[in-house]
Amino acid sequence: MDLNFLDFEQPIAELVAKIEELKRVGFDNEINISEEIARLEEKSRKLTESVFTSLTAWQISRLSRHPLRPFTLDYVEMLFDDFEELHGDRSFADDPAIVGGVARIDDRPVLILGHQKGRDTKEKILRNFGMPRPEGYRKALRLMRLAERFRLPIFCFIDTPGAYPGIGAEERGQSEAIARNLFEMSRLRVPIICTVIGEGGSGGALAIGVGDRLLMLQYSTYSVISPEGCASILWKSAEKAELAAEAMGITAPRLLELGLIDELIPEPLGGAHRNPPQMATLLRDALLRHLYDVERESIDCLMDQRYDRLMRYGVYEEGAN
Amino acid sequence: MSWFQKFVPAKIRTEASTKSTVPEGLWSKCPHCGAILYRAELERNLEVCPKCAHHLRINGRRRLHFFLDPGNRQEIGEQLSPVDPLKFKDSKKYKDRLVQSQKGTGEKDALIVVRGYLKGLPIVSASFNFEFMGGSMGSVVGERFVRAVNESLRERIPLVVFSASGGARMQESLISLFQMAKTSAALARLSAAGVPFISIMTDPTMGGVSASLAMLGDINVAEPAALIGFAGPRVIEQTVREKLPEGFQRSEFLLEHGAIDLILDRREMRDRIHRLLLLLTGAQSRDKGRESELSRPEVAAPTSAFRSALDSPEAL
Numbered sequence: 001m002d003l004n005f006l007d008f009e010q011p012i013a014e015l016v017a018k019i020e021e022l023k024r025v026g027f028d029n030e031i032n033i034s035e036e037i038a039r040l041e042e043k044s045r046k047l048t049e050s051v052f053t054s055l056t057a058w059q060i061s062r063l064s065r066h067p068l069r070p071f072t073l074d075y076v077e078m079l080f081d082d083f084e085e086l087h088g089d090r091s092f093a094d095d096p097a098i099v100g101g102v103a104r105i106d107d108r109p110v111l112i113l114g115h116q117k118g119r120d121t122k123e124k125i126l127r128n129f130g131m132p133r134p135e136g137y138r139k140a141l142r143l144m145r146l147a148e149r150f151r152l153p154i155f156c157f158i159d160t161p162g163a164y165p166g167i168g169a170e171e172r173g174q175s176e177a178i179a180r181n182l183f184e185m186s187r188l189r190v191p192i193i194c195t196v197i198g199e200g201g202s203g204g205a206l207a208i209g210v211g212d213r214l215l216m217l218q219y220s221t222y223s224v225i226s227p228e229g230c231a232s233i234l235w236k237s238a239e240k241a242e243l244a245a246e247a248m249g250i251t252a253p254r255l256l257e258l259g260l261i262d263e264l265i266p267e268p269l270g271g272a273h274r275n276p277p278q279m280a281t282l283l284r285d286a287l288l289r290h291l292y293d294v295e296r297e298s299i300d301c302l303m304d305q306r307y308d309r310l311m312r313y314g315v316y317e318e319g320a321n
Numbered sequence: 322m323s324w325f326q327k328f329v330p331a332k333i334r335t336e337a338s339t340k341s342t343v344p345e346g347l348w349s350k351c352p353h354c355g356a357i358l359y360r361a362e363l364e365r366n367l368e369v370c371p372k373c374a375h376h377l378r379i380n381g382r383r384r385l386h387f388f389l390d391p392g393n394r395q396e397i398g399e400q401l402s403p404v405d406p407l408k409f410k411d412s413k414k415y416k417d418r419l420v421q422s423q424k425g426t427g428e429k430d431a432l433i434v435v436r437g438y439l440k441g442l443p444i445v446s447a448s449f450n451f452e453f454m455g456g457s458m459g460s461v462v463g464e465r466f467v468r469a470v471n472e473s474l475r476e477r478i479p480l481v482v483f484s485a486s487g488g489a490r491m492q493e494s495l496i497s498l499f500q501m502a503k504t505s506a507a508l509a510r511l512s513a514a515g516v517p518f519i520s521i522m523t524d525p526t527m528g529g530v531s532a533s534l535a536m537l538g539d540i541n542v543a544e545p546a547a548l549i550g551f552a553g554p555r556v557i558e559q560t561v562r563e564k565l566p567e568g569f570q571r572s573e574f575l576l577e578h579g580a581i582d583l584i585l586d587r588r589e590m591r592d593r594i595h596r597l598l599l600l601l602t603g604a605q606s607r608d609k610g611r612e613s614e615l616s617r618p619e620v621a622a623p624t625s626a627f628r629s630a631l632d633s634p635e636a637l
Binding site for chain 2: 180210243313
């Protein structure tokens with residue numbers, strides 16, 4: 001089994017393996033098998049298309065956590081110039097689970113913030129699997145205030161299983177750190193554009209997710225609790241994650257339908273990790289389009305719109321008494 | 322009415338007979354020290370064990386009943402009721418869970434907002450009902466909270482909120498997560514307007530409620546020994562695979578780590594919060610040319626808006 005493919009992608013993996021083998025054979029010999037390779041590649045493309053048109057919420061949830069998926073720093077590298085990472089919350093530590101810094105896009109100076117997961121085991125541990133501690137959120141807030149002072153628009157990239165549930169995190173006020181960011185981001189006087197690029201895990205995601213636009217990549221997810229967590233509470237078994245994922249409606253199309261996000265950014269065939277440069281181009285177009293769109297408003301107007309947008313969240317019945 | 326009930330003060334009698342949130346019977350057992358307590362005495366003591374001072378959980382409406390001056394109370398947002406936007410179903414339908422909670426508590430949702438008086442000082446006060454789906458925050462809780470903030474803003478009167486919640490309501494999924502942002506944004510406006518917000522965390526205040534409105538008080542207060550935190554102790558234990566320190570995530574632990582300003586005994590709550598509010602708003606009265614209602618509690622006569630509440634002071 002190819003670990004770079006998820007279980008439901010295994011038929012695709014087998015085809016891809018076959019193609020690779022044929023290419024190797026073709027390289028060694030003089031026999032012309034390019035026709036056969038082309039035929040198989042077409043077959044693989046069709047197969048991928050058919051697998052990916054009917055993904056379940058749980059399959060998308062697994063794609064959103066795919067080990068090969070581009071992370072924040074990958075997009076920073078592909079989309080931005082002159083990136084200078086800035087570290088630390090100025091009072092306790094630098095949390096590598098959140099990265100931030102100044103950079104340029106389309107020659108415009110901006111501030112970037114994002115959760116950061118690790119690629120190999122060592123980096124995964126360093127980045128705490130993308131689960132920030134309070135100092136991460138406080139670093140983010142410090143940088144957002146810096147952006148406000150120098151009028152830099154902010155791009156937030158969301159990709160976390162959630163805020164870290166640890167002893168030290170609680171001691172240093174995980175709740176307060178998240179709450180403070182929600183409070184401050186609601187009134188920060190620069191445009192904020194948030195994009196869920198992978199896993200949008202609950203309060204730990206929202207803590208850098210309040211702004212003027214909320215975008216989601218096609219195979220990212222955003223939810224109040226992980227499907228496993230929800231299943232273990234409501235179904236009393238983490239095994240029911242598949243049902244929980246479905247019930248909670250955590251995928252981009254569903255959330256777009258519910259009016260909770262502004263745009264779904266399509267991913268390349270097979271997901272962002274199959275063609276990162278193409279993903280980067282699509283993301284860049286969307287980010288710039290939304291940036292220029294929000295910048296047409298005066299900042300006061302934008303602040304009112306952001307507030308109204310937050311106040312509109314909620315579905316209830318208002319009856320006569 | 323039995324001969325005995327006639328001896329019970331009217332205020333307590335109506336509460337006990339209409340809203341029976343405690344087990345029937347004359348006696349209760351303290352969950353902390355195990356003492357057998359006379360029910361009426363426990364109620365007179367605001368559900369604090371007279372033997373060991375353990376603060377029992379108390380429902381939202383009773384809490385506001387104890388906290389606010391009698392009469393002159395007006396409920397805000399009571400006409401809002403929850404819906405099921407996702408058609409959510411686990412082992413049970415969300416709709417059925419709602420009906421069950423509504424029947425069990427007599428409330429439409431987990432937050433009650435009341436405009437009333439605290440020792441003559443006009444305030445808006447809200448209280449979570451932990452018995453209603455674990456005090457979880459969904460759309461109705463968020464919207465009622467925002468209306469509480471807006472009432473405070475409009476009237477420039479302080480906001481006092483008692484939290485008791487397991488966090489966001491999973492059955493409303495991302496909509497409930499976004500209530501965290503909604504309530505926090507409303508509080509940012511209240512803060513900018515210089516109207517005080519006192520957050521009182523009671524047992525338990527966890528997850529999305531703790532990580533939004535509850536931690537954003539100008540003054541953060543907790544009742545003794547309340548469980549307060551972001552992640553639940555069981556989740557943390559499973560993640561870090563070590564035993565949690567003694568008293569972890571309890572009020573005293575939070576005070577020691579600087580997360581809250583003070584711990585207050587429920588029996589002192591009215592006096593101490595009133596005094597604090599006078600101290601906070603009194604500073605504003607020194608501002609020349611600015612006559613704030615906040616600084617003159619003695620003029621707090623009932624306004625016309627309160628007439629209906631006056632007619633039925635037991636409405637709450």
